[in-house]
Amino acid sequence: MKRNLETNNYSLRERTQIDLSQLLKLPNSEFVKKLNLTTDFNIENEKKRIKRLIGRSSDEYILWDIYENNNHLNIGNLGFHNLSLEHKRSEIGYWCHQDWRNKGVIQECLKRIIKYGFEIVNLNRIEAYLDEKNGASEAVLKKLNFTKEGLLRQHYIHGGKVCDSLVYSLLKDDVRQV
Numbered sequence: 001m002k003r004n005l006e007t008n009n010y011s012l013r014e015r016t017q018i019d020l021s022q023l024l025k026l027p028n029s030e031f032v033k034k035l036n037l038t039t040d041f042n043i044e045n046e047k048k049r050i051k052r053l054i055g056r057s058s059d060e061y062i063l064w065d066i067y068e069n070n071n072h073l074n075i076g077n078l079g080f081h082n083l084s085l086e087h088k089r090s091e092i093g094y095w096c097h098q099d100w101r102n103k104g105v106i107q108e109c110l111k112r113i114i115k116y117g118f119e120i121v122n123l124n125r126i127e128a129y130l131d132e133k134n135g136a137s138e139a140v141l142k143k144l145n146f147t148k149e150g151l152l153r154q155h156y157i158h159g160g161k162v163c164d165s166l167v168y169s170l171l172k173d174d175v176r177q178v
């Protein structure tokens with residue numbers, strides 16, 4: 001069964017392994033239609049991401065598409081990846097279509113999946129890695145009470161360039177104390 005979630009303004013619909021495999025077989029126009037994507041969504045990037053997720057267990061990631069309740073348009077996605085049930089921790093990722101940015105979409109949706117992560121998946125720690133120059137991403141994490149833990153040197157490669165990552169985390173205990 002799909003692990004769909006709701007917030008006040010958005011529906012978070014899970015994209016399962018079956019959805020991913022079916023989506024990849026579709027031509028771009030059908031792909032856009034099927035997901036009800038905004039037209040200037042970057043399909044190539046999305047397909048690359050799907051290829052990375054294909055074959056992984058549903059215990060290792062959960063990906064949700066964000067649909068606006070009033071027009072049912074898919075305006076972004078977010079989820080857990082590199083999830084470890086053994087260690088009760090997961091990384092989070094999030095993306096919002098640029099026309100919908102700075103309206104609180106990701107803060108509202110992240111709050112919902114964080115609650116789901118701690119209460120239903122039974123996570124103990126949620127972590128985020130981000131570029132130091134990603135002010136919007138850092139602002140979101142600070143708003144949600146994440147703690148900055150430090151800088152991981154030469155942590156990832158982006159477009160052939162080696163980059164550092166800031167690391168932020170939120171523990172179940174942090175939420176209990178708020």
Ligand SMILES: CC(C)(COP(=O)(O)OP(=O)(O)OC[C@H]1O[C@@H](n2cnc3c(N)ncnc32)[C@H](O)[C@@H]1OP(=O)(O)O)[C@@H](O)C(=O)NCCC(=O)NCCS
Nearest residue numbers: 094095096101102103104105106107129130135136137139
């Ligand atoms: C990061 C991202 C997901 C945020 O989504 P969003 O829905 O716009 O986020 P919200 O509106 O909930 O919050 C954004 C906050 O950042 C602030 N902000 C925006 N640009 C900023 C900047 N350059 N520096 C500091 N703060 C900034 C906004 O003012 C807002 O804070 P506020 O609620 O106090 O006004 C979106 O910008 C995005 O998709 N970026 C590209 C993908 C990406 O970077 N993903 C994260 C990878 S780690």
